[in-house]
Amino acid sequence: xxxxxxxxxxxxxxxxxxxxxxxxxxxxxxxxxxxxxxxPIKSQVDPLLAALKQQGLHIMVSTxxxxxxxxxxxxxLLAPVKEFGPDAVVGIGxxxxxxxxxxxxxxxxxxxxxSDVVGIGKVNGRGVKLITAATTSxxxxxxxxxxxxxxLENKTKKGVVSxxxxxxxxxxxxxxxxSVPPATTAATGVDAMTHCIEAYTNRFSHPxxxxxxxxxxRLIAANLERAVKNGMDQEARAAMSLGSLYGGLCLGxxxxxxxxxxxxxxxxxFKIPHGVANSVLLPFVMxxxxxxxxxxxxxxxxxxxxxxxxxxENIASQGILRIRQISxxxxxxxxxxxxxxxxxxxxxMAEAAxxxxxxxxxxxxxxxxxxxxxxxxxxxxxxxx
Amino acid sequence: xxxxxxxxxxxxxxxxxxxxxxxxxxxxxxxxxxxxxxxPIKSQVDPLLAALKQQGLHIMVSTxxxxxxxxxxxxxLLAPVKEFGPDAVVGIGxxxxxxxxxxxxxxxxxxxxxSDVVGIGKVNGRGVKLITAATTSxxxxxxxxxxxxxxLENKTKKGVVSxxxxxxxxxxxxxxxxSVPPATTAATGVDAMTHCIEAYTNRFSHPxxxxxxxxxxRLIAANLERAVKNGMDQEARAAMSLGSLYGGLCLGxxxxxxxxxxxxxxxxxFKIPHGVANSVLLPFVMxxxxxxxxxxxxxxxxxxxxxxxxxxENIASQGILRIRQISxxxxxxxxxxxxxxxxxxxxxMAEAAxxxxxxxxxxxxxxxxxxxxxxxxxxxxxxxx
Numbered sequence: 001x002x003x004x005x006x007x008x009x010x011x012x013x014x015x016x017x018x019x020x021x022x023x024x025x026x027x028x029x030x031x032x033x034x035x036x037x038x039x040p041i042k043s044q045v046d047p048l049l050a051a052l053k054q055q056g057l058h059i060m061v062s063t064x065x066x067x068x069x070x071x072x073x074x075x076x077l078l079a080p081v082k083e084f085g086p087d088a089v090v091g092i093g094x095x096x097x098x099x100x101x102x103x104x105x106x107x108x109x110x111x112x113x114x115s116d117v118v119g120i121g122k123v124n125g126r127g128v129k130l131i132t133a134a135t136t137s138x139x140x141x142x143x144x145x146x147x148x149x150x151x152l153e154n155k156t157k158k159g160v161v162s163x164x165x166x167x168x169x170x171x172x173x174x175x176x177x178x179s180v181p182p183a184t185t186a187a188t189g190v191d192a193m194t195h196c197i198e199a200y201t202n203r204f205s206h207p208x209x210x211x212x213x214x215x216x217x218r219l220i221a222a223n224l225e226r227a228v229k230n231g232m233d234q235e236a237r238a239a240m241s242l243g244s245l246y247g248g249l250c251l252g253x254x255x256x257x258x259x260x261x262x263x264x265x266x267x268x269x270f271k272i273p274h275g276v277a278n279s280v281l282l283p284f285v286m287x288x289x290x291x292x293x294x295x296x297x298x299x300x301x302x303x304x305x306x307x308x309x310x311x312x313e314n315i316a317s318q319g320i321l322r323i324r325q326i327s328x329x330x331x332x333x334x335x336x337x338x339x340x341x342x343x344x345x346x347x348x349m350a351e352a353a354x355x356x357x358x359x360x361x362x363x364x365x366x367x368x369x370x371x372x373x374x375x376x377x378x379x380x381x382x383x384x385x
Numbered sequence: 386x387x388x389x390x391x392x393x394x395x396x397x398x399x400x401x402x403x404x405x406x407x408x409x410x411x412x413x414x415x416x417x418x419x420x421x422x423x424x425p426i427k428s429q430v431d432p433l434l435a436a437l438k439q440q441g442l443h444i445m446v447s448t449x450x451x452x453x454x455x456x457x458x459x460x461x462l463l464a465p466v467k468e469f470g471p472d473a474v475v476g477i478g479x480x481x482x483x484x485x486x487x488x489x490x491x492x493x494x495x496x497x498x499x500s501d502v503v504g505i506g507k508v509n510g511r512g513v514k515l516i517t518a519a520t521t522s523x524x525x526x527x528x529x530x531x532x533x534x535x536x537l538e539n540k541t542k543k544g545v546v547s548x549x550x551x552x553x554x555x556x557x558x559x560x561x562x563x564s565v566p567p568a569t570t571a572a573t574g575v576d577a578m579t580h581c582i583e584a585y586t587n588r589f590s591h592p593x594x595x596x597x598x599x600x601x602x603r604l605i606a607a608n609l610e611r612a613v614k615n616g617m618d619q620e621a622r623a624a625m626s627l628g629s630l631y632g633g634l635c636l637g638x639x640x641x642x643x644x645x646x647x648x649x650x651x652x653x654x655f656k657i658p659h660g661v662a663n664s665v666l667l668p669f670v671m672x673x674x675x676x677x678x679x680x681x682x683x684x685x686x687x688x689x690x691x692x693x694x695x696x697x698e699n700i701a702s703q704g705i706l707r708i709r710q711i712s713x714x715x716x717x718x719x720x721x722x723x724x725x726x727x728x729x730x731x732x733x734m735a736e737a738a739x740x741x742x743x744x745x746x747x748x749x750x751x752x753x754x755x756x757x758x759x760x761x762x763x764x765x766x767x768x769x770x
Contacts, residue, residue, distance in 0.1 A: 001619065001620050001623060002400075002401075002620075002623040002624060002627055003401065004400060004401025004402060004403070004404060005400050005401060006397065006398070006399055006400075006407075007397070007398040007400070008396065008397050009394065009396065009398075010396065011393065011394065011395070011396040011551070011553075012391065012392070012393050012548075013391070013392040013394075014391055015387075015389060015390050015391075015392070015593070016387075016388065016389025016390060017389060018389070019389060022391075163397075166396070168396075207627070208400070208627070211596060211597070211600050212596070215596050234386065235386050235387075238386060238387040239387060242387055242592070242593070
C-alpha cells in the first residue's frame with residue numbers, strides 16, 4: 001500500500017545552463033527586491049542586477065553571508081531589510097546564503113523572532129515573494145522547507161522547518177557552480193548524495209521520493225570526481241546540479257536521518273563544513289544501519305556502480321566501501337581525526353547528536369547514546385570494517 | 386548533456402487516502418469559494434462542504450460538468466461565478482470538471498474571453514486561489530497547465546496552455562476513485578499511461594520527466610486490471626492514482642504527442658471518451674514510432690512486464706502487444722470500427738489531427754497526412770502487425 005505524502009515544492013523550478021536569467025521574468029510585478037548573495041558569485045550576477053535596476057527595480061544587495069550562519073548573522077540582516085521594505089527576497093549562493101535569505105523573508109517584518117521559529121511548523125507566514133538560486137551542488141536548500149542556524153552557545157545546529165520557507169521559485173543553474181573550488185564541490189556533492197541516501201533509507205521513506213533519491217545517488221556517484229577535477233566540465237556540473245536538486249526535493253517530504261544528526265556537532269562546535277562532516281560519518285552510519293536496510297543498500301550499491309554480486313548482503317557492503325571511495329577520490333578526509341577534532345570530544349558530540357531528535361527519529365535503526373559514541377569512535381579512527 | 390527544463394507544478398500536492406480533507410487547511414484564509422463538482426462524487430464530499438460552511442466559508446456549488454466540455458459549457462458558468470465573486474475556485478472531478486474549474490478561475494473576471502486564451506501562454510493572469518481534486522486516474526489535469534475544450538463547430542478539441550492554469554494545490558485522493566465504474570477506470574487509466582508513454586518517447590523528452598514517466602507506466606500496467614475488476618481494491622486504486630499523478634506531472638514540462646493529437650478528432654466529432662480514443666490509437670502510433678525509439682520502447686516493454694528478449698527490437702515490439710493486451714483486459718475496444726465510426730470519416734480526421742501541431746510537433750517521428758490516414762485505417766481494422 002502506498003502511503004500518504006505531501007509534496008511541498010517550489011511552484012516553479014528552473015533547471016539548466018543560463019537559467020539565472022529567468023530571474024527577470026520571475027521578478028515581474030515586484031518593485032523592491034532584497035538580494036543576499038554569496039560574495040564569490042557576486043561579479044557573475046552583477047550584469048543581471050544592473051539590468052534589473054535599469055528596468056526600474058529598487059534593489060538592495062547584501063553579501064553578508066556567514067558560513068554555517070549563527071543566529072547573530074541573521075539578526076544583523078533583519079533591521080536594514082525591514083527599513084528597505086522589500087516585496088521580494090532573493091538568495092543566491094550556497095546553503096548558508098539561501099538559508100539566511102529564507103529566514104530573512106519570513107522574519108524581517110519583526111512579527112516573529114528567530115528563536116520563535118526553531119522547530120517544525122513554527123513560522124506563521126510570509127508576506128513577500130521568495131526566490132532562491134543555488135551556487136553549489138549542494139545543499140538542496142533552494143527547494144527545501146528547511147533553514148539551519150548555528151547555536152554558538154550550545155555548540156550545535158538548530159533547524160527551522162516550515163512550508164513558508166519553501167521558495168516560490170528555485171533556480172538551479174549549473175553555470176553558477178563552475179567557479180566553485182574543488183574542495184567545496186566535493187563536500188557539497190557528498191552532502192547532496194547523503195540527502196538522497198538518507199531519504200531513500202529513511203524510516204519514513206516513500207516511493208515517490210525513492211524514485212528521485214536513487215536517481216540522485218546515481219548522478220552524483222557518476223559525476224562527482226569529474227566535477228571536482230574539472231570545474232568547467234559542463235556535463236558533470238549539470239549532472240551534479242540535477243543530482244543535488246533531487247537531493248533537495250527529498251528534504252521536505254522525507255528528510256535526512258542519523259548522518260545529518262551526527263554531523264551537526266562537528267559543525268556546531270568545530271566549524272567543520274557541513275558536507276565534510278556528512279562525508280566522514282556517512283560510511284560509518286551506513287555500516288551501522290546495514291542490517292535494517294540491506295536490500296535498499298544493495299540498490300544504492302548498484303546505483304553507485306558496484307558490480308553485481310550473488311548475495312544481497314555482499315553487494316550492500318561493497319556499496320558502502322564504494323561510497324567511501326567516491327568521497328576519498330574527491331579528496332575529502334576519511335576520519336574525524338584528520339579533521340583535527342580531539343577524541344575526547346566524542347562523548348559530548350554523541351550527547352548533542354542524540355538531541356537532534358527530528359532527524360534521529362528518521363534513522364532506520366535507533367541510535368542509542370552508546371551507538372553514537374561507537375560510530376564517532378570508528379569514524380575517528382577511520383577504519384571501516 | 387542534460388537539457389534545460391522548467392518544472393511548473395502545484396506548490397502543494399497532497400497524495401493519499403483521505404487527503405480530500407486537507408481542503409479545510411488549504412482554504413484557510415479564503416472567504417468565498419466556488420466549487421465545481423462532478424455529480425457522481427457530490428454526495429461523498431457533501432459532509433466536507435457542510436463542515437466548511439459551518440466554519441463560516443461562503444460556498445457556491447455547481448455540478449454543471451459536461452463531458453468533453455464545449456465552449457458553451459464554460460460560458461454558462463462564468464456569469465454566475467462573476468456575480469458570486471469567489472477568492473478561491475475548487476474543481477473536484479475528472480478531467481472535464483477540473484479543466485472547466487481551471488478555466489473559470491482565469492476567466493470569470495471577464496477580462497479575457499475563452500477564445501482569447503486558446504493556445505500557449507495566452508492567459509494574462511489569475512486573481513484567485515485554484516485547487517483541484519482528481520476523481521479519476523486519470524487525466525492528470527489536477528497538476529497540469531492545460532485545459533481542453535471541444536470546438537463543436539470545427540469538430541475538434543482546443544487546448545488552453547498556461548502557467549496560470551497550474552493549480553496552487555492538487556489533491557490526489559484514491560478514495561475519490563473507488564466508485565468510478567470499470568469502463569471509466571479503464572479508459573482514464575490508459576489515458577494516464579499514454580501521458581507517460583508520450584512524454585517518455587517525446588521529441589522533447591527530459592531525464593527528469595523520463596524518471597517519473599517510466600515509473601508511471603510501471604504502476605499503471607501492474608494495477609489497471611485489478612482496479613477495473615475491483616474498484617474497492619485500495620492498493621490498486623492508490624497505485625493507479627500515483628501513476629496518474631506521474632502522468633499529469635509529465636504534461637506541463639514535456640506533454641503528449643501523436644496519440645493525443647490523433648485522438649482529438651474522435652472526441653471532437655464522435656464524442657468518443659478521451660481515454661478510449663487514446664487507447665485504440667496507442668498501439669498503432671507506437672508501432673509507427675517504433676524505429677525512432679526502439680530502446681525507449683524496450684524500456685517501456687520492461688516496465689509493463691514484458692519478458693526480456695535477446696534483441697532490443699524484439700522486446701520493444703512485444704511491449705506494444707503487451708500494452709494492447711492491457712487495454713483489452715481492461716475491456717476497452719481495440720479498433721475504431723468497434724467505436725461505430727465510419728471508415729469514410731478517416732480522411733477528415735487525419736486532416737483535423739494534423740492541425741493539432743502543438744502535439745504533433747512532439748511526436749518522435751513526423752506524421753504526414755498520409756501516415757495519419759494509414760494509422761487511422763490500421764486502427765480501424767484493429768490488426769496490429
